[in-house]
Amino acid sequence: MLSHKRSSRSPGFFGVKNSPADLATAGENARIGLTAINVGLNCIGPVIPVTRSVGRKKALELLFYGDLITAREALSMGLINRVIPEADLNKETRIWAATLAQKSPLALQIAKKAFYAAADLDYYNAFEYMNEAFARLCSTEDANEGISAFLGKRSPVWKQK
Numbered sequence: 001m002l003s004h005k006r007s008s009r010s011p012g013f014f015g016v017k018n019s020p021a022d023l024a025t026a027g028e029n030a031r032i033g034l035t036a037i038n039v040g041l042n043c044i045g046p047v048i049p050v051t052r053s054v055g056r057k058k059a060l061e062l063l064f065y066g067d068l069i070t071a072r073e074a075l076s077m078g079l080i081n082r083v084i085p086e087a088d089l090n091k092e093t094r095i096w097a098a099t100l101a102q103k104s105p106l107a108l109q110i111a112k113k114a115f116y117a118a119a120d121l122d123y124y125n126a127f128e129y130m131n132e133a134f135a136r137l138c139s140t141e142d143a144n145e146g147i148s149a150f151l152g153k154r155s156p157v158w159k160q161k
Helices: 047-054 056-065 071-077 086-101 105-119 123-138 141-151
Strands: 002-005 023-027 082-084
Touching: 023 071, 023 086, 047 056, 071 082, 082 086, 105 123, 105 141
Parallel strands: 002 023, 023 082
Antiparallel strands: none
């Protein structure tokens, strides 16, 4: 779900071999790209989520030329979420992950599944799908616990039910 990329050049997409994450951070000196073409291979799998983030023209440029881009360029394209100073990368990424870990795992699971499913639907069907997903989520014990915890001004205890 969450990955981070340091400044070193490592194989694969964003340093995570063939596994683009849902959320990504990068060190300010990171250079990333679809570079396999430079050694006679091709980043066929990773280009799928890249295309959905940046569009066909930019994805093909990254795929065909194999150039490395800066973390700031990747951020401006929507390929990563945050650029963090190298010295703080591990710490800040762990803080971000810890914040995410406080959320209902069930709500995150339903949200992630619904997000990706709706992305492939037309506009109106996407809303219908999301409304159904939201209705399923509202009927969970975790949803009731979250509302109760909010009203009681306490931290929720997630049951994943």
